[in-house]
Amino acid sequence: MTATELVIDGVTLTAGAHRLIEDVSLTARPGEVIGVVGPNGSGKSSLLRAVYRVLRPAAGQVSVDGTDAWSLPVRQVARKVAAVVQESSADFDLTVREIVAMGRTPHKRLLDGDTPEDAELIGTALDAVDATDLTHRPFHQLSGGERQRVLIARALAQQPSLLVLDEPTNHLDIRHQLDILNTLRGLPATVLLALHDLNLAAYYCDRLYVLRDGTVTASGPPADILTPRLLHEVYGVTSEVTIHPRTGAPHVTFLPREPHPTASTKSDHASP
Template sequence: MSGTDLLVDGVTLTAGAHRLVEDVSLTARPGEVVGLVGPNGSGKSSLLRAVYRVLRPSAGRVGIDGADAWSLPVRRLARTVAAVVQESGAAFDLTVREVVAMGRTPHKRLLDGDTPQDADLVESALAAVDGTGLAHRPFDRLSGGERQRVLIARALAQQPSLLVLDEPTNHLDIRHQLEVLGVLRGLPATVLVALHDLNLAAYYCDRLYVLRDGRVTASGPPAEVLTPAMLADVYGVTAEVTIHPRTEAPQVTFLPPPPTGPAKSEHNPEQRAPS
């Protein structure tokens, strides 16, 4: 597994008269984990779909090692880019091992069987997501979190040079969130990931792009991007941002708004109930 240079250059995406993403540019390099953050509906998933070639830009381009992604042959694209998406509700009538082995398909010719190398890669991918014990279980009987780990393992078995993930920590408990993001952090591949959890994004991402209403409003290292002013402006919340003494990453603490509704009257011991 190696990395690839990703360039999103002035990409605009439309659906009818509605603009999903407008004039977005970003870069990601081999070995980097680049995060997309922003409120629901800000355009993160749409932008990822343009990168893994589901939504064609109406303007701009997606470049993969200098080539336009939409000009690449399907087979080459499948060997280069792996995606883990949110809409993964397909009920495979397969075992977990068979689902993960599907990640090897782009590297095979028609009717090719599995090789010992394929088997080793499948085993390694399962182990990376703590899924070895799931190997023989039916995929369609797994919990949501188990399915998510299996789909990430399938992407790892594909050995892409560009890995695109849309909320990969959905449904995962905190231990598996940390393990999965730790695996991504250690890959030589280029990783582009949309995350809701800003503290996970701050710790595991090299750079962040903040989207709001389909546009990039801030970008850079997490310590420069995650500021109380940005959080108030983009998310509409009050927060404190400190540097964690052990991780040295920004730590966001959200402050709840004051209670709303009628104020409670103070108890007055001299006040008597009407007779």
């Protein structure tokens, strides 16, 4: 498997008269881990949906290895691109193994059964997310974190050259957050992921793209991007950014915000 180059060139996405993102460009070179960060509603999920072909750009182009992703046959895209989304249904009446086996579908003909290679890849994917003990459990009976790990395993079993993940650490405990991101970091694939945790993004991502109100505010290596000034402008928070002595990555510490005065507080201080 050869890692894919992803180029997003001047993409605008709309929903009716509302612009979700406008004129966004992003490049992920083969083998890079690229993080998309920004506050809620900044357009992170929308941008990722354009890459895994749920939202068609109103303008601009998403290219995979130099070819417009939206011009490729669905099956060909599925062999290259795997996605882990936020709003996945838990209503599958399938076992965990059957869910993960779905990742092999793009590589088979209709009604083909699992080959020994498929079985090995499914087992490897389950092991990579620490879900081997869940193999025969019904998917709908799992906790949120367990389901998230299984869906990531399904994407790994797909053996994509481009993996797109929207908040992959959602619902995961700290250990599994670190394990999953370590796994993604070691893949022979290009990885594009949206993250809320800026310290995880700083440590695991080669470069960051900061979205605000549907546009790219800044992009570059985490050490260049994560500054107190930018975090105040984008998130409206006060922070301190230092270099972690062991990891060498930027480490963000957020300072408490002043509480907003309540109605009772205002009245207590009002003149008699």
